[in-house]
Amino acid sequence: MPSTAASSGCEGAGREPMSPVEKAFATGLSRELSPAWDRFVTVYGALIAVGVVAASILGKPGLYVLTAIFLGAMLVLVFVTIGTSVETAEKRVPLYDLGLAALSVACGIYFGLNADYVSNRISLLDLLTPSDVFFGASFLLLTLEASRRTTGIGLTGFVVLILLYNLFGDGLPGALGHGPIDHQHFLDLMVFTTEGIFGAPLRVAATFAFLFVLFGALLNATGAGAFFFNLAAAFTGRAPGGPAKIGVVSSGLFGTISGNPVADVVTTGSVTIPMMKKLGYPAALAGGIEVAASTGGSLAPPVLGAAAFIMAEFTGIPYAEIAIAATIPALLYYVSIYAQVHLRALSLGLRGLDSGDIPTVGDSLLKGWFFLFPIAVLCVGIVLELSATLTALISIAACLITTPFAGQGILPLRLVFEALGETARRMAAVTGACAAAGLVVGALTMTGLATKFGHLVLLLTASDLFLSLVVTAVITILFGLGLPTSASYILTAVLVAPVLTKLGLSLLAAHMFILYYAVLSNVTPPVAVAAYAASAIAQANPLYVALSACRLCLVAFIVPFSFAYGEALLLEGSWTSILLSTLTATLGVLLLAAAVEGHYRRPLERPARLLLFLAGLAFFVPHYFGPLGGIGLAGLAWCVSPGLRAGLRLRFAGDT
Numbered sequence: 001m002p003s004t005a006a007s008s009g010c011e012g013a014g015r016e017p018m019s020p021v022e023k024a025f026a027t028g029l030s031r032e033l034s035p036a037w038d039r040f041v042t043v044y045g046a047l048i049a050v051g052v053v054a055a056s057i058l059g060k061p062g063l064y065v066l067t068a069i070f071l072g073a074m075l076v077l078v079f080v081t082i083g084t085s086v087e088t089a090e091k092r093v094p095l096y097d098l099g100l101a102a103l104s105v106a107c108g109i110y111f112g113l114n115a116d117y118v119s120n121r122i123s124l125l126d127l128l129t130p131s132d133v134f135f136g137a138s139f140l141l142l143t144l145e146a147s148r149r150t151t152g153i154g155l156t157g158f159v160v161l162i163l164l165y166n167l168f169g170d171g172l173p174g175a176l177g178h179g180p181i182d183h184q185h186f187l188d189l190m191v192f193t194t195e196g197i198f199g200a201p202l203r204v205a206a207t208f209a210f211l212f213v214l215f216g217a218l219l220n221a222t223g224a225g226a227f228f229f230n231l232a233a234a235f236t237g238r239a240p241g242g243p244a245k246i247g248v249v250s251s252g253l254f255g256t257i258s259g260n261p262v263a264d265v266v267t268t269g270s271v272t273i274p275m276m277k278k279l280g281y282p283a284a285l286a287g288g289i290e291v292a293a294s295t296g297g298s299l300a301p302p303v304l305g306a307a308a309f310i311m312a313e314f315t316g317i318p319y320a321e322i323a324i325a326a327t328i329p330a331l332l333y334y335v336s337i338y339a340q341v342h343l344r345a346l347s348l349g350l351r352g353l354d355s356g357d358i359p360t361v362g363d364s365l366l367k368g369w370f371f372l373f374p375i376a377v378l379c380v381g382i383v384l385e386l387s388a389t390l391t392a393l394i395s396i397a398a399c400l401i402t403t404p405f406a407g408q409g410i411l412p413l414r415l416v417f418e419a420l421g422e423t424a425r426r427m428a429a430v431t432g433a434c435a436a437a438g439l440v441v442g443a444l445t446m447t448g449l450a451t452k453f454g455h456l457v458l459l460l461t462a463s464d465l466f467l468s469l470v471v472t473a474v475i476t477i478l479f480g481l482g483l484p485t486s487a488s489y490i491l492t493a494v495l496v497a498p499v500l501t502k503l504g505l506s507l508l509a510a511h512m513f514i515l516y517y518a519v520l521s522n523v524t525p526p527v528a529v530a531a532y533a534a535s536a537i538a539q540a541n542p543l544y545v546a547l548s549a550c551r552l553c554l555v556a557f558i559v560p561f562s563f564a565y566g567e568a569l570l571l572e573g574s575w576t577s578i579l580l581s582t583l584t585a586t587l588g589v590l591l592l593a594a595a596v597e598g599h600y601r602r603p604l605e606r607p608a609r610l611l612l613f614l615a616g617l618a619f620f621v622p623h624y625f626g627p628l629g630g631i632g633l634a635g636l637a638w639c640v641s642p643g644l645r646a647g648l649r650l651r652f653a654g655d656t
Contacts, residue, residue: 031083037093041081045424046417048073052210053396056389063207065115067198070206071139072108074431076101077424078146104142110135123193128184136191140439143197147436150429151484158479158491159436162443169447178447189446196442200313201434201490209306210427211392213260216303217419217426218399219374220254227368228253229271234361240345242358243279244289247272248337251293252300260305261522261530263426264294265537273537280350287538288548291523291530292337295553298485298519300330302378306430307489307518309388311511314493320382325508325570328582329516329559332569332589336555339593347599374398433487441494454499465503469564472496473517473557480521489518500564509567513560520556523549554596555589558620566622584627588619591634600644608641 033041051073055066079100080093093101110131111118128136148156163186170180190196194203232249239245251268269290276286298305301323308326312319344350377398381391444450461467475496480488492514500510522530523546531546538545563569568581594600595613604612611633618630638644 031081031093033081034092037080041077041425042417042421045077045422046420048077048424049210049214049420052206053214053393056207056211056393061112061115062119063203064119064194064198065112067202067206068111068115069108071143071197071202071431071435072104072106072111074424074428075104075142075146077428078149078432079104081425081428082149084149100142100145103138107135107139107142111139118192121192123188124185128188128192132192133184133187136187139191139197140187143432143435143439146432150432151436151487156436159439162440162449165449166443166447175452178449181446186446190439190442193442195445197435197438199438199441201310201437201441201486202431204310204313205306205427205431205434205486208388208392209309209430210423211389211396212303212309213306213426214420214423215374215378215392215395215399216260216263217423218396218416219371221415221419222371222399222403224368224371224374225254225268227364227371229268230359230364230368231361233358234364238358240342240350243272243275244281244286244341244345244350245338247276247290248293248334248341251290252296252334254297260426261291261295261298261519262533264297265290265530265533269294269534269537273534277538280348283538283540284544285344285548287531287534287540287545288552289337289341290537291528291534291545291549292552293334295519295522295530295549296330296333296337296556298522299326299333299516299556301326302375302382304515305485305519306434307485307515310434310486310490311493311515312388314490315507315511317508317511318385319388320385321508322512323382325512325572328569328571328578328585329512329563332559332585333553333556335586336589336593337552339590340552340597343593343597343599346601347597347603370402373402430484430486433484434490437487437490440491444494450494450498453495454502457496457499458502463503465500465505465564466561468496468499468503469513469561472500472514473560476514476517477521477524480518480524485518485522488521489515492518505564506567506572508570508572509564512570513564516556516560520553523553525550551596554592558588558592558617559585562620562622568622581622584619584630587627588616588630590616591619591630592616602644602646604644605641608637608644611637611640612644 031037048070052070055061061069079097084097144156144159147159166181166186167183169176169178171177191198229246229250232246232253233242236242236245236249247268250272251264254264254268269287273286273290276289277283281289298307304323304326308322309319311317312322374395378391378395381394386394444453457468457471461471472492476488476492479491493511497510497514500513501507505513522528525531525543525546528542528546528549531549532542534540534549535542535545559569562581562585566577566581567573568577569585571578591612594604595609595616598604598606598609615630615633615637618626618633620626621629
């Protein structure tokens with residue numbers, strides 16, 4: 001199975017030809033490896049996964065050694081599985097990539113063997129040896145090339161720009177300048193400390209983020225994906241637009257354990273998108289529904305994705321607190337998508353599936369109730385505030401325990417190896433991005449540029465919270481164009497999060513705001529990686545798929561502003577305020593869905609849609625005058641809209 005890590009950069013079947021600009025910013029093309037190379041990658045990736053699990057259980061080696069060895073090992077996967085450009089698709093691995101892979105292994109071995117020396121040396125006082133300089137510089141350059149292949153020129157160009165600023169920024173005049181930094185000083189902090197490549201982002205990727213991805217892969221290998229699909233079909237398949245609702249529910253369920261929008265699109269979308277098209281959904285809409293539903297998995301507990309684990313590491317907030325705080329916003333997100341899908345189905349006259357094609361709820365649960373056990377274990381571990389590593393390990397063990405109930409006996413070794421290997425492949429792109437982002441974090445810290453950038457944002461926005469939030473959202477999405485969610489989150493968190501906390505936001509609200517927009521970069525044109533994955537299945541233009549997804553994701557663009565001004569939606573505050581905020585936000589979601597779709601059992605006129613849209617926004621305002629204004633605007637919409645009045649009469653008459 002070829003990796004999807006860099007597939008967004010390629011021209012797949014059914015995609016529009018890429019423009020020169022798109023090609024310049026595209027990632028390398030995942031190689032269609034020969035059977036022999038594919039077996040090697042699977043076994044090699046499985047060995048990496050086994051090593052990560054063993055290190056997590058035994059607690060050895062230390063984090064610095066672990067991340068150094070992990071990076072060296074994962075870079076091999078990057079150079080073997082991903083070509084140098086969008087037009088490179090050899091089945092054979094060229095000699096130059098074998099050379100880069102060998103150098104990656106050598107760097108990992110060097111740092112592993114010299115771990116004690118690196119740990120005990122005094123940074124900036126003990127001079128680097130020629131061997132240190134060679135292997136340190138090699139690791140840095142290999143990381144940049146891996147970043148270019150897995151994330152494109154966007155992040156890599158930004159990293160190179162920041163590194164050049166570190167080396168030559170002392171010549172700049174005024175506040176932009178900094179003290180002299182020679183190459184020894186630069187290389188020392190970037191590679192031989194935990195402030196650069198081997199910083200928090202890579203540590204997270206090498207530990208519990210890897211384990212949670214492995215948990216999702218193993219659970220899917222046991223057959224849980226089919227169970228989630230059947231359960232979703234049993235609940236929603238008969239309703240109008242049943243296939244789309246199955247896609248929303250099943251992708252949401254699968255996304256809660258995968259935390260990876262692209263992987264979710266490929267896994268569940270291969271079934272739901274063709275089903276939607278068969279029953280009359282336009283191709284771009286079918287792809288957009290799948291993308292929107294899959295993207296929500298990175299915002300829904302219990303597993304929000306790698307960026308949430310990095311958030312926990314950056315902020316010191318327990319992951320359990322982050323996961324619990326994300327619950328209500330995630331529910332609002334999926335209520336919004338479901339409501340829009342329902343209204344669109346009514347407006348297009350789309351029917352549900354035939355009863356004979358749908359399993360019953362009881363039958364689905366009877367055949368697959370045991371798949372809920374690993375998820376329950378995961379949720380209990382989070383609620384009990386066990387460490388992320390321990391929670392992931394016991395959840396993995398729970399996956400293996402369920403396999404006899406699935407009729408497979410002990411999970412076959414082949415499926416285990418495939419799951420282990422697939423985990424390593426998925427994490428290859430994340431590893432390259434996290435290592436490169438670590439360089440940015442270290443460089444910004446070394447020069448103090450992050451503080452200067454924060455002062456610039458405050459100057460541009462005149463210290464106004466709303467304008468600062470808008471600037472933060474725009475910066476996060478711009479960083480996220482073509483970048484993994486983790487990289488987008490890290491860059492914005494370092495540069496802008498201190499500004500938001502300085503303006504009065506809590507640490508949780510500030511970083512959750514950034515996390516939301518980092519996740520939304522997966523669906524934001526022009527480079528929406530999840531949309532590219534769905535477009536290949538839907539045989540539709542990826543831009544139209546992305547636009548459809550953005551329309552369905554509308555609430556996700558609004559909710560962060562709501563919890564920035566009032567944290568009740570993050571379960572902060574009294575139960576009364578939490579309940580009222582949830583109810584008013586739910587009303588806002590439903591009004592926005594009707595406004596966007598222009599339909600409520602009857603077509604709605606444009607003035608009514610505008611009034612309903614404004615009313616929906618008002619219900620998100622976390623003060624009493626917001627909902628009062630929303631009620632007034634909704635009442636005015638009722639007065640001016642015959643279509644809305646007719647739809648309400650049908651609603652109360654029980655006619656669909």
